[in-house]
Amino acid sequence: MIVTNLVLTAALAVLGLASALPPKIGTTNIGEGVSGSLGGGRATFKQTRNPRYRFNGARAVYRTYLKYGVPVPEDIIKAVKYTDALHAAQVERDTGSAAAVPIDDVDIAYVTPVTIGTPPQTLQLDFDTGSSDLWVFSSHTPASQVRGQEIYSPNKSSTAKLLEGHTWSITYGDGSASRGNVYVDNFTVGGLSVAQQAVQTAQQVSSSFTSETNIDGLLGLGFSTLNTVSPKSQLTFFDNAKASLDSPVFTVDLKAQAAGTYDFGFIDKAKYTGEITYVPVNTNPGYWTFTSSGYAVGSGSFSSQSITGIADTGTSLVYLPTAIVTAYYRQVSGATNSRNYGGYVFPCSSALPTFTFGVGDARFTIPSSYISYSPIAPGSSTCFGGLQSSSGLGINIWGDVALKAAFVVFNGANPPTIGWAKK
Ligand SMILES: Cc1noc(C)c1CN(C)Cc1cc2n(n1)CCN(c1cc(N)ncn1)C2
Numbered sequence: 001m002i003v004t005n006l007v008l009t010a011a012l013a014v015l016g017l018a019s020a021l022p023p024k025i026g027t028t029n030i031g032e033g034v035s036g037s038l039g040g041g042r043a044t045f046k047q048t049r050n051p052r053y054r055f056n057g058a059r060a061v062y063r064t065y066l067k068y069g070v071p072v073p074e075d076i077i078k079a080v081k082y083t084d085a086l087h088a089a090q091v092e093r094d095t096g097s098a099a100a101v102p103i104d105d106v107d108i109a110y111v112t113p114v115t116i117g118t119p120p121q122t123l124q125l126d127f128d129t130g131s132s133d134l135w136v137f138s139s140h141t142p143a144s145q146v147r148g149q150e151i152y153s154p155n156k157s158s159t160a161k162l163l164e165g166h167t168w169s170i171t172y173g174d175g176s177a178s179r180g181n182v183y184v185d186n187f188t189v190g191g192l193s194v195a196q197q198a199v200q201t202a203q204q205v206s207s208s209f210t211s212e213t214n215i216d217g218l219l220g221l222g223f224s225t226l227n228t229v230s231p232k233s234q235l236t237f238f239d240n241a242k243a244s245l246d247s248p249v250f251t252v253d254l255k256a257q258a259a260g261t262y263d264f265g266f267i268d269k270a271k272y273t274g275e276i277t278y279v280p281v282n283t284n285p286g287y288w289t290f291t292s293s294g295y296a297v298g299s300g301s302f303s304s305q306s307i308t309g310i311a312d313t314g315t316s317l318v319y320l321p322t323a324i325v326t327a328y329y330r331q332v333s334g335a336t337n338s339r340n341y342g343g344y345v346f347p348c349s350s351a352l353p354t355f356t357f358g359v360g361d362a363r364f365t366i367p368s369s370y371i372s373y374s375p376i377a378p379g380s381s382t383c384f385g386g387l388q389s390s391s392g393l394g395i396n397i398w399g400d401v402a403l404k405a406a407f408v409v410f411n412g413a414n415p416p417t418i419g420w421a422k423k
Pocket residue numbers: 108109126128129130131172173174176208209211212215218312313314315316
């Protein structure tokens with residue numbers, strides 16, 4: 001096939017020459033991705049690479065044959081199909097990133113904007129790694145139970161579909177609860193979309209949710225085994241999105257009295273320092289359960305011991321074994337475990353030590369200011385601790401007071417792991 005190659009070589013040479021000739025002076029139409037200046041008989045053009053462009057050599061050769069009216073050989077056609085398929089497989093996968101904003105001045109919870117349906121309805125949801133239901137205040141929630149929350153109205157969404165006969169009911173650790181029925185609809189978080197996400201519409205919410213005017217619902221990021229929809233449980237947003245993500249992960253970067261982020265599908269190196277320490281996750285019964293390697297109070301020595309607990313963005317405080325918590329508050333003058341106030345309280349003027357916990361060989365220190373959680377009532381000089389005993393819960397919980405001291409990677413690979421880094 002000498003002829004083809006000779007013609008092809010000549011054609012490519014002409015093509016090659018053509019792209020070296022400078023553009024006509026005085027032309028002002030600067031092409032896509034090229035910036036530069038004209039006039040005065042001299043021009044410089046800065047080429048910018050299109051990050052999404054994938055050069056396809058076979059297709060360039062194919063175009064040259066077409067350009068010179070030369071019949072395209074079968075092997076070139078096959079090569080174009082093969083490289084197109086390769087490029088399709090490398091198609092840019094998906095990622096998402098959205099803000100996590102504290103709802104009050106003690107970081108009791110954080111909300112993240114999401115859009116549901118067509119046209120999109122925007123709600124602020126509490127992303128919760130400690131549960132696996134995605135539920136929202138809705139047009140089905142009695143008006144007496146809605147106090148300023150944004151609601152999702154499925155009848156205003158052209159893409160909403162009722163899941164006939166499906167219901168849900170959930171109760172959280174503090175006794176707050178909600179229940180209702182189920183739709184599927186388009187759902188987007190920070191540019192990441194899932195087409196048919198199960199959206200659980202509330203027909204009833206407990207008074208503590210009604211009073212929480214800044215939370216329009218929850219988005220569960222626990223394992224889907226915890227989902228309460230019956231008769232067929234539903235997948236979480238993360239489980240639905242996972243296959244299309246660059247990487248099967250989401251990261252949590254919560255901040256004290258500032259907006260942090262939930263990222264999906266990628267790990268942003270700008271959000272942490274040093275290395276990420278990964279440890280195994282036990283997915284039974286469905287929480288992100290991991291084992292911490294120990295703790296230290298203030299500048300005291302580190303006590304190496306296994307502390308198994310859950311990483312829970314939906315819980316405000318840290319709940320640990322009584323022995324650890326009493327060791328901490330022994331260092332706080334005037335601290336008592338108050339039945340009246342439901343936990344350890346202390347004079348707001350007392351000096352508080354820091355609290356350090358281990359993940360593998362890494363150490364994470366919770367600043368004292370996070371543990372001086374809040375006055376027990378506005379203006380009170382008695383403060384409630386951000387570290388409390390887990391004895392009544394039957395489970396240790398690393399809630400927002402701990403999570404905001406770190407950058408945390410929830411790795412949904414198989415097997416799942418959890419990674420902690422300083423920031
Ligand atoms: C309490 C509380 N926590 O955050 C907020 C907000 C409140 C108070 N607020 C008045 C009402 C309320 C109660 C709950 N929430 N909101 C959020 C979900 N809750 C969880 C999640 C989870 N993983 N683990 C335990 N509870 C309980």
